[in-house]
Amino acid sequence: xxxxxxxxxxxxxxxxxxxxxxxxxxxxxxxxxxxxxxxxxxxxxxxxxxxxxxxxxxxxxxxxxxxxxxxxxxxxxxxxxxxxxxxxxxxxxxxxxxxxxxxxxxxxxxxx
Amino acid sequence: xxxxxxxxxxxxxxxxxxxxxxxxxxxxxxxxxxxxxxxxxxxxxxxxxxxxxxxxxxxxxxxxxxxxxxxxxxxxxxxxxxxxxxxxxxxxxxxxxxxxxxxxxxxxxxxxxx
Numbered sequence: 001x002x003x004x005x006x007x008x009x010x011x012x013x014x015x016x017x018x019x020x021x022x023x024x025x026x027x028x029x030x031x032x033x034x035x036x037x038x039x040x041x042x043x044x045x046x047x048x049x050x051x052x053x054x055x056x057x058x059x060x061x062x063x064x065x066x067x068x069x070x071x072x073x074x075x076x077x078x079x080x081x082x083x084x085x086x087x088x089x090x091x092x093x094x095x096x097x098x099x100x101x102x103x104x105x106x107x108x109x110x111x112x
Numbered sequence: 113x114x115x116x117x118x119x120x121x122x123x124x125x126x127x128x129x130x131x132x133x134x135x136x137x138x139x140x141x142x143x144x145x146x147x148x149x150x151x152x153x154x155x156x157x158x159x160x161x162x163x164x165x166x167x168x169x170x171x172x173x174x175x176x177x178x179x180x181x182x183x184x185x186x187x188x189x190x191x192x193x194x195x196x197x198x199x200x201x202x203x204x205x206x207x208x209x210x211x212x213x214x215x216x217x218x219x220x221x222x223x224x225x226x
Contacts, residue, residue, distance in 0.1 A: 004155075033213050043202065045213030056212065091155060099144045099163060099206060101214060103156040 002026075004104035006092050012110045018080040021107045024073055025094030033093040033101060034067055034077050043091070049075065082111045114139045116203050118217035125193050126225045133188040133220050135203030143205040145186040146214065147177055150200045159201075162186060173197070198224045 005024040013019055025032050033048040047057040052069045060067070064083070069075040079086055089108050093101040115138045125131050137143065144163055148156040160171025167179040177188045186203060200221050204214040 035213070042218045043214075043216040045215075048213050059213075093156075100146060100158050100161050102158070103148075105155040 004092055004094050004102055006090075006104035006107050008107060009105060010108045010110075012112065013082055014112055015083055016081045017111075018078065019082045019086075019109060019111075021077040021090050021092075021109070023075045023077070023092030023104060025075070025092070026096070026102055027073070029094035029096040029102075030072070031095040031101075032069060032075050033095070034075070035091040035093065035103075037089040037091060037106070038087075046077070079109075082109075084111045087111050114143070114205060114207075114215045116205055116215055116217035118201075118203055118220050120220045121218070122221045122223065124223040124225055127195055128192050131188075131190045131193045131197070131222070133201050133203075133222070135186045135188065135217060137184050137186065137203075137205045139184070139205055139207075141208065142181060143207055145177075145179060146204040146206070147171065147175070147186075147188050148202045148204060148216075149173075150202065150219075152199075156202065159188070193222075193224055195224045195226070198222055 007022045030051050034046040037043045046059045047067045049069045067077045087110050089106045091103050091106045093103045095101045117136045146161045147159040150156050159175050160169050162169050162179045170176050175190050179186050200219045202219045203217040206214045
């Protein structure tokens with residue numbers, strides 16, 4: 001199995017631009033999670049899906065953030081408009097019948 | 113609210129020496145417990161997990177962890193570290209009911225001295 005796939009691995013954008021991060025979960029996993037990692041706040045859960053349905057988005061920091069999961073093999077996290085304080089590493093993770101989550105390599109976002 | 117405390121931000125250990133990384137949690141009930149490792153520029157890799165049963169769990173790369181309910185702790189250990197163990201280590205908890213995301217500690221940065 002290829003594991004969780006995220007793209008792009010690195011993204012540099014200017015403030016005000018739209019940013020879209022992509023995730024492909026492990027095949028057969030029915031839970032998908034988006035996390036953000038910063039030096040100040042560590043790893044924080046943003047949102048998670050079960051069977052493509054958003055279950056809890058209470059961690060999404062602002063309305064500028066949105067996430068979708070149109071099918072079982074693809075999810076996006078969008079930031080519009082982006083701001084410098086959004087600079088972070090964004091991780092996607094998926095989970096199957098077990099309780100452990102498997103993480104992708106992350107997308108390092110830099111907003112200038 | 114649940115929380116995870118990793119009291120050591122940095123730990124330096126000589127290669128070949130033993131290692132213990134501390135983790136304490138605050139939770140309404142005994143959660144599921146995990147240790148993950150993150151190498152620079154990489155994602156998080158699961159080292160081991162505790163769900164129930166034997167409180168001493170074995171993981172990959174020679175790591176083990178012991179769950180102590182009375183101390184709300186889940187410390188990670190390794191008898192002899194290798195230079196390749198240098199990384200960031202995260203303790204995490206998850207609820208037994210539902211499917212909420214994991215709550216992570218702030219991490220412990222492990223430095224290996226030659």
